[in-house]
Amino acid sequence: MRPSEPRTWRRWWALVLTVVALAATGTMLGTGVAGAESNGGVRVMPLGDSITEGTQVPGGYRIGLWQRLAAGRYTIDFVGSQFNGPGNLGDHDHEGHPGWRIDQIDANIAGWLRTYTPRTVLLHIGTNDILQNYNVSGAPQRLSALIDHITTAVPNADVFVATIIPLSNSGQEAAARTFNAAIPGIVQSKVSSGKHVHLVDMHSKLTTSDLIDGIHPTAGGYDKMAAAWYAALQSVSGSIGQPGDNPSGAMAIRGVGSGRCLDVTGASQTNGAQAQIWDCNSQPNQQWTPTASGELRVYGGKCLDVSNRSTADGAGVAIWDCNGQSNQQWRFNTDGSITAVGANKCLDVPNYSTANGVKLQIWSCSGATNQRWTRISP
Template sequence: MLAMMALLVAGTVMGAGAAAAESNGGVRVMPLGDSITEGTQVPGGYRIGLWQRLAGGRYTIDFVGSQFNGPGNLGDHDHEGHPGWRIDQIDANITGWLRTYTPRTVLLHLGTNDILQNYNVAGAPQRLSTLIDHITAAVPDADVLVATIIPLSNAGQEAAARTFNAAVPGIVQSKASSGKRVHLVDMHSKLTTADLIDGVHPTAGGYDKMAAAWYAALQSVSGSIGQPGDGSSGAVAIRGVGSGRCLDVSGASQVNGAQAHIWDCSGQPNQQWTPTASGELRVYGGKCLDVSNRSTADAAGVGIWDCNGQSNQQWRFNADGTITAVGANKCLDVPSYSTANGVKLQIYTCHTGTNQRWTRVG
């Protein structure tokens, strides 16, 4: 780790390829696509300028993916950009990647290689539509930002790119109309061929124009990058509406697997929960509220475990006072509407009863 930090400080360009993931507990964003996502010609590509804008805006973001590259002024090198890959090749792998990295937000720029390889170009919009369906099925709570592809210098290829791009708004609209969290990003109009270093890949300035477009789009989609600040809203007590008692770690234990229950509100550290931008509820700094064994079943138990970024440690506060376990899509629940000290908590199908409603007290 120290060696990695030294490389980053020195600004050394990191080689492309897979590496151990970098994580800061922030909102997980997956840059997804081909060499333009990877950053061919300018390692890191648009991710450099996007990271810098996000950091400047005080957003806490965790780029995720199986690939890793970029310079030292890119604070997180993880991504899912695959040089030379077409839509069908990304689609063949996407479900596994999404299950591994559970992104909150996906940035999709893809289709250039379908055109460059003249690979059934007429069918490319339908392949993109199918890919989007697979993304929204695997991570239904994620926002998926779909970009039109950037210009190409070759006139014939650019004409094909424009035809492809013309289909993208309708695809995105059809998904959004069916309730999917899919959003259009007009990337093509943000660059010209003068922004290309080799007729295909942007210059550093061109990539920065892409970064600006992504950043503006992310800011326009509520929740896609959390809220500006330090990555959390500060420690709070979480009090049950029905019981008047607080979410508490049994026996003030810090052992993995210690159960969560309700207890008289005391303000002690085992009742102090810190929501993070990535959806965690942290206690004692490094432990997270956790659905046992990643279960999705009604009555599955809830406890604490070392924070690991998995979906069974992600929680969403809802306007009706419920708290959803994101991985299971069920609510934090006090069994049988009990109000007694020591009642162990569970997840259960959401119904908004008072035993599933909570207030934050901080």
């Protein structure tokens, strides 16, 4: 597939800007401003410092938490101004800020909450107050004030407040334990005043053997955190919706001939990632939302797209930033076919294949089973 000239220019310019930005920061870890991934699910904000960001293991606990949520058939939209993590993390948005203390999070929280309006907040903060020896005795009061600011800004949200994980340095660990000991009382005071605040005992779930550098967890340690968050979320009705809920109106699209689903290759969210068929699995890269303008959206802001606005038989099909052009408009027909409006040709599985990974195309409509599709709940 060769993108059109305007797309080639846009992609080249975006690459230049990316390289400049990476050179300026000296990093290739993929951390930066959020791409605002969204599947329309229940908005959950992972909030905190480098342990939320996933230092040492990019994505951190969010990887295992996302995988558990997906396996449990919960439709969740991680939200926040930051973005990082590997491909098997289905949503990279978060609000984790390496090196930040409670007061620094508090100084920014109102704006973040206005922007992202989370339904649920996962708060793990205080480690840097200990590490920086920053008025440690006042840390519980700062945490209490931060929780008040969160519950004021999003009064209907469930706020899960975790004790901070262990530290290898014995003096810092003693300070962490003193800080943690104050958290249950803080949480109870919020509950007593009618706030939706919940305690998560994270400290007991890890030991210093779960730390890669004395501060940040190993991959296994982060997964223990993921399990603790998941159990806490499941214990509070509504905090992550219900299994099988589909707040976005998204659906899976299954090929009649293949029995496999319309899928974005490698769960990629990159412009030009090809559409294929794959075993139906309810993952975000198989959840398509029809819009009134005829789009088929995935990840919130990407559209199923006929490459280069081609009208030729065999033209490839991929995802691209939604732009309102006719090569991103699709029509569902009564015979089960899906027509690419701009080309007036049908979404087609080449050569009647039924194999995982076969890349899709458009072809002159024939009514054959390799051009017929069934819409199903994801």
